[in-house]
Amino acid sequence: MTELLTAAQMRAIEQAAIESGEVTGLELMERAGRGVVEAVFEEWPELAETSHRAVVLCGPGNNGGDGFVVARLLKEWGWDVEVFLYGDPARLPSDARVNYERWAALGEVLPLSAAPSAMTETDLLVDALFGTGLGRGLSDEFQDVWDSHLDCIADGVAIVAVDIASGVCADSGKEIGIYAFVAELEVSFHRLKQGHVLGDRMGRAIVKDIGINTWQHHGSQTCEPVTLVCIEESSLFKTPFDHKYDHGHALILSGGAGKTGAARLAARASLRIGAGLVTLGVPGAAQMEVAGQITALMLRRVEDGDGLASVLEDERLNAVCLGPGLGAERARELVPMAVRAEHTPYIVLDADALTAFAEEPEALFGMLHEGCVLTPHGGEFARLFPDIAEKLKAVPTKGPAYSKVDATREAAARAGCVVLFKGPDTVIADPDGRCIINSAQYERAAPWLATAGSGDVLAGFITGLLARGVAPMQAAETAAWLHVECARSFGPGLIAEDLPEELPKVFRDLGL
Numbered sequence: 001m002t003e004l005l006t007a008a009q010m011r012a013i014e015q016a017a018i019e020s021g022e023v024t025g026l027e028l029m030e031r032a033g034r035g036v037v038e039a040v041f042e043e044w045p046e047l048a049e050t051s052h053r054a055v056v057l058c059g060p061g062n063n064g065g066d067g068f069v070v071a072r073l074l075k076e077w078g079w080d081v082e083v084f085l086y087g088d089p090a091r092l093p094s095d096a097r098v099n100y101e102r103w104a105a106l107g108e109v110l111p112l113s114a115a116p117s118a119m120t121e122t123d124l125l126v127d128a129l130f131g132t133g134l135g136r137g138l139s140d141e142f143q144d145v146w147d148s149h150l151d152c153i154a155d156g157v158a159i160v161a162v163d164i165a166s167g168v169c170a171d172s173g174k175e176i177g178i179y180a181f182v183a184e185l186e187v188s189f190h191r192l193k194q195g196h197v198l199g200d201r202m203g204r205a206i207v208k209d210i211g212i213n214t215w216q217h218h219g220s221q222t223c224e225p226v227t228l229v230c231i232e233e234s235s236l237f238k239t240p241f242d243h244k245y246d247h248g249h250a251l252i253l254s255g256g257a258g259k260t261g262a263a264r265l266a267a268r269a270s271l272r273i274g275a276g277l278v279t280l281g282v283p284g285a286a287q288m289e290v291a292g293q294i295t296a297l298m299l300r301r302v303e304d305g306d307g308l309a310s311v312l313e314d315e316r317l318n319a320v321c322l323g324p325g326l327g328a329e330r331a332r333e334l335v336p337m338a339v340r341a342e343h344t345p346y347i348v349l350d351a352d353a354l355t356a357f358a359e360e361p362e363a364l365f366g367m368l369h370e371g372c373v374l375t376p377h378g379g380e381f382a383r384l385f386p387d388i389a390e391k392l393k394a395v396p397t398k399g400p401a402y403s404k405v406d407a408t409r410e411a412a413a414r415a416g417c418v419v420l421f422k423g424p425d426t427v428i429a430d431p432d433g434r435c436i437i438n439s440a441q442y443e444r445a446a447p448w449l450a451t452a453g454s455g456d457v458l459a460g461f462i463t464g465l466l467a468r469g470v471a472p473m474q475a476a477e478t479a480a481w482l483h484v485e486c487a488r489s490f491g492p493g494l495i496a497e498d499l500p501e502e503l504p505k506v507f508r509d510l511g512l
């Protein structure tokens with residue numbers, strides 16, 4: 001399980017490790033600097049072959065301290081290294097100060113204002129200005145250096161950020177202020193921070209171990225760390241002795257004539273992910289249209305709320321999906337029936353089933369229960385949780401900033417069920433605060449997933465897993481992960497119809 005930490009959690013872990021006597025702060029700083037150099041040579045092997053030039057920008061805290069270690073190690077490697085410091089050396093924290101002195105025995109430290117001219121002729125730029133201690137936006141004093149770093153990017157200079165690019169909030173991934181740096185490579189320590197996978201991050205983040213072995217959970221930390229999705233293949237297995245009813249029966253409600261495509265996509269996805277049976281619930285006017293399009297899927301007429309209530313008396317129907325192509329009016333009538341159905345444990349609400357309650361979200365939340373899963377994209381999220389979306393959208397002036405993790409946790413607590421907030425950084429939270437991120441960034445980037453109907457397929461995947469008896473949180477995370485894997489496996493040219501059809505290949509690759 002890959003944990004992602006906040007700056008406060010990382011500080012608590014570091015503090016606990018130092019207090020336990022396991023390691024000193026100075027040792028951690030040395031390992032951090034060494035990790036950065038190793039990572040640079042792994043990322044750009046040509047830089048390890050001969051000596052080169054480096055410019056190291058150091059800040060006033062321990063991030064700057066790591067920078068002095070990097071400078072010393074590169075110098076010892078035979079490089080030509082120039083170091084620039086923002087701030088007063090006398091005010092550096094003690095470990096950073098020690099490394100400042102160690103560097104000062106080898107070379108000069110110039111003020112940051114002198115850096116731009118050196119930055120025009122470097123092979124490597126090391127951004128060690130600010131890390132997890134970023135408290136506010138960078139002031140105009142940084143403008144020239146920031147402009148020069150843009151020139152470095154344009155010139156193809158290798159740029160590495162120590163921990164995280166300076167000016168980027170480690171908790172939220174948001175840029176604080178206007179002078180946030182960009183780095184091709186970010187080298188974080190012990191664990192990635194939440195900010196490395198939230199937002200539209202550029203570059204690539206990797207983790208270097210700095211020898212902190214124990215997870216010390218501090219009393220001051222109320223939340224367990226967020227993790228990256230980790231799927232359990234065992235929840236997807238079928239045995240030769242299973243009957244189709246052992247894998248549940250999903251009901252996907254469709255909209256009227258001419259609007260049935262989205263529900264059919266969701267239904268196909270539910271079937272492919274392994275629900276034993278999948279039925280489309282359609283109004284009479286759309287029956288012929290749907291009947292002509294389906295084979296393994298079944299069809300039931302669901303005209304209105306009463307019709308749905310009577311269909312749901314069948315206890316074998318254990319998961320219902322409402323939203324894709326449903327239409328707001330039909331959603332307002334059917335959603336209350338579905339969430340209140342006595343024998344139906346699992347409900348997925350997507351698209352129209354969310355938007356239909358934009359005027360009265362509290363009425364919706366009052367009906368929901370722990371078997372429900374909401375799957376909003378950004379727009380739907382803002383309609384249901386306008387105040388939370390407002391906080392998330394606000395331009396931050398200080399760190400740590402309100403993050404998509406904070407927003408999703410707050411939404412799940414308010415709704416009283418699992419909320420899956422879509423994006424390249426899909427965040428999934430349950431009402432207890434458990435939170436997981438499915439990152440489709442870096443090596444898992446899936447740009448072709450942004451296509452019409454892709455969300456309907458995701459809703460169908462979740463519904464299918466719920467029908468199979470997978471618990472809501474795990475169903476949401478497994479579905480989100482498989483959704484990205486299908487897109488990556490198919491590759492360019494992907495359209496939503498391809499996603500369920502790619503699932504057998506993804507399953508085979510998982511060894512199912």
Ligand SMILES: NC(=O)C1=CN([C@@H]2O[C@H](COP(=O)(O)OP(=O)(O)OC[C@H]3O[C@@H](n4cnc5c(N)ncnc54)[C@H](OP(=O)(O)O)[C@@H]3O)[C@@H](O)[C@H]2O)[C@H](O)CC1
Nearest residue numbers: 014028029032061062063130131132133134135136137163
């Ligand atoms: N956690 C670990 O295990 C290790 C972390 N290391 C490295 O240390 C940094 C975190 O160090 P820290 O000293 O806590 O924070 P920073 O270096 O990021 O920055 C703090 C100083 O910066 C000042 N600050 C903050 N924002 C601004 C700003 N916008 N403009 C100017 N100055 C700013 C802040 O001053 P204050 O006035 O706010 O108090 C501090 O002086 C972590 O990222 C790692 O790189 C270890 O070395 C290895 C182990």
Ligand SMILES: [K+]
Nearest residue numbers: 127130164166
């Ligand atoms: K940095």
